Amino acid sequence: xxxxxxxxxxxxxxxxxxxxxxxxxxxxxxxxxxxxxxxxxxxxxxxxxxxxxxxxxxxxxxxxxxxxxxxxxxxxxxxxxxxxxxxxxxxxxxxxxxxxxxxxxxxxxxxxxxxxxxxxxxxxxxxxxxxxxxxxxxxxxxxxxxxxxxxxxxxxxxxxxxxxxxxxxxxx
Ligand SMILES: Cc1cc2nc3c(=O)[nH]c(=O)nc-3n(C[C@H](O)[C@H](O)[C@H](O)COP(=O)(O)O)c2cc1C
Numbered sequence: 315x316x317x318x319x320x321x322x323x324x325x326x327x328x329x330x331x332x333x334x335x336x337x338x339x340x341x342x343x344x345x346x347x348x349x350x351x352x353x354x355x356x357x358x359x360x361x362x363x364x365x366x367x368x369x370x371x372x373x374x375x376x377x378x379x380x381x382x383x384x385x386x387x388x389x390x391x392x393x394x395x396x397x398x399x400x401x402x403x404x405x406x407x408x409x410x411x412x413x414x415x416x417x418x419x420x421x422x423x424x425x426x427x428x429x430x431x432x433x434x435x436x437x438x439x440x441x442x443x444x445x446x447x448x449x450x451x452x453x454x455x456x457x458x459x460x461x462x463x464x465x466x467x468x469x470x471x472x473x474x475x476x477x478x479x480x481x482x483x484x485x486x
Contacts, residue, residue: 341465
């Protein structure tokens with residue numbers, strides 16, 4: 315089977331991570347994949363903010379937990395996370411983020427790492443306590459964070475994929 319397709323078919327969202335750190339070379343490769351994603355009109359008006367310190371990750375999780383009123387919220391305690399932000403004024407920011415996220419998740423999988431898309435920051439980026447943490451991380455003021463890629467070595471086996479929906483392909 316084609317190796318790109320094989321990678322796509324075997325990637326799964328990972329929500330439990332080992333303590334093992336992500337090697338910086340692997341992280342660089344993942345970020346290179348992210349920056350080579352397509353973007354509307356080639357604007358690349360994104361930033362990939364990497365956070366590797368556990369206490370920093372949990373600092374963000376804590377303000378998100380407060381905003382969501384979900385005390386147990388912990389971003390799955392990953393080894394590392396990439397905040398994918400884009401210019402709020404760019405009408406393609408969500409599509410651009412999606413393309414970059416897919417590159418991140420597939421590249422991570424190809425390197426033996428697990429990842430998961432975490433969505434909640436999209437609505438919370440401008441909550442003052444959350445924004446203060448994002449400011450501290452260096453996320454530009456005119457950016458929203460449209461996705462977080464949580465990353466790390468999977469703790470345990472990858473789950474099986476859900477069966478694919480029938481009838482979603484239509485030849486006109
Ligand atoms: C736009 C989008 C938002 C998502 N948000 C979350 C999320 O906030 N938390 C989470 O655990 N998974 C999230 N996921 C992961 C999906 O739940 C997951 O991709 C889906 O259940 C299929 O499983 P798979 O990725 O293992 O194939 C998101 C995925 C996408 C594409």
